[in-house]
Amino acid sequence: MNLKNLKLFSDRMTNLNLKTDYRHFLDLSYLLPRDVRYIIEKAKVLKVIAKEKKQSKGFIHPDMPLKDQALAMIFEKPSTRTRISFEMAMHQLGGKTVVLQDHDMQISRGESISDTARVLSGFVDAIMMRANNHDNLLEMAKKSQVPIINALTNFSHPCQVMADVLTFEEHLGPITGRKIAWSGDVTNVAVSWIHAAALFDCELAIGCHRDYSPPKQVIDWIKNNNGRVTITENPIEAVQGADCIITDTFISMGDKDVNKRLKDLSPYQINENLMKRAKPSAIFLHCLPAHRGEEVTEDIIDGPQSLVWHEAENRLHIQKAILLWCFGK
Numbered sequence: 001m002n003l004k005n006l007k008l009f010s011d012r013m014t015n016l017n018l019k020t021d022y023r024h025f026l027d028l029s030y031l032l033p034r035d036v037r038y039i040i041e042k043a044k045v046l047k048v049i050a051k052e053k054k055q056s057k058g059f060i061h062p063d064m065p066l067k068d069q070a071l072a073m074i075f076e077k078p079s080t081r082t083r084i085s086f087e088m089a090m091h092q093l094g095g096k097t098v099v100l101q102d103h104d105m106q107i108s109r110g111e112s113i114s115d116t117a118r119v120l121s122g123f124v125d126a127i128m129m130r131a132n133n134h135d136n137l138l139e140m141a142k143k144s145q146v147p148i149i150n151a152l153t154n155f156s157h158p159c160q161v162m163a164d165v166l167t168f169e170e171h172l173g174p175i176t177g178r179k180i181a182w183s184g185d186v187t188n189v190a191v192s193w194i195h196a197a198a199l200f201d202c203e204l205a206i207g208c209h210r211d212y213s214p215p216k217q218v219i220d221w222i223k224n225n226n227g228r229v230t231i232t233e234n235p236i237e238a239v240q241g242a243d244c245i246i247t248d249t250f251i252s253m254g255d256k257d258v259n260k261r262l263k264d265l266s267p268y269q270i271n272e273n274l275m276k277r278a279k280p281s282a283i284f285l286h287c288l289p290a291h292r293g294e295e296v297t298e299d300i301i302d303g304p305q306s307l308v309w310h311e312a313e314n315r316l317h318i319q320k321a322i323l324l325w326c327f328g329k
């Protein structure tokens, strides 16, 4: 992703003139360690409930904590996992969803994000948005009178990283103090991992080509928030002794320079040579969709250290916890 040209924003809601009486889930950088810990622990409990008695996926939580609540889901980009996990999460918590593709909305004919935010606030109790541009998400949050959830932008993907942390802790215990390695493009998922490293107090080692490294403003955020994040062009150094290795596609939605990216980023592919530098107990994570043979080899993503299917399922359990946090439940 080209993060260099993004207008970056201050790391606190108040500086965005956002109404603080709504619990927006815009970025992990706006949250406190106690917020993210609450969401992770809540998700663990919700997962146990979901697994009890081998409940079918269409079950409804006996307490129906989101009964009478409605979530609008706006998509400016495609989605498989995020859409279905939020839809099922709302269903299982007793709520309703309305799915809106941007090309079906008046936004596609020029209606402003701020007018859309005001109108939707009269119809639903929260809005989830997958936005092409992070500015659109923030504009929505500024004008809405209900909580806004970031379901991926060109800048960040906080819901995904919360599911990653849940997956890590289920398999390897507390994440605090552990070493996470990222190798590849510094994507929206990687930026949320940078925020997560500071909030969960873990080490994050990033191996990336210099043209794809985090922008200066994100580096400054790391320094201001005591993030233990290191960045190297040497992928072996990044993954050495790691508890977890993560990557993402080399071609994110909206990226155009395909051939250059594949060439520049190929040394950062997760393969047997890199995986064996991590701890023997190390796990492999990937947000999906994956491109076998590009950012990861088949033997790794389909191998014994890969937890990508657990990670994908955990999107459901974490979305429920994020929704409950947003609704103050």
Ligand code: CP
Pocket (backbone or CB within 6 Å): 078, 079, 080, 081, 082, 083, 152, 160, 287, 288, 289
């Ligand atoms: N990982 C993820 O967000 O997947 P989708 O693009 O399918 O929602």
Ligand code: NVA
Pocket (backbone or CB within 6 Å): 152, 187, 188, 189, 248, 249, 251, 252, 253, 287, 288, 289
């Ligand atoms: N970085 C990827 C993540 C997809 C879930 C993209 O933005 O396309």
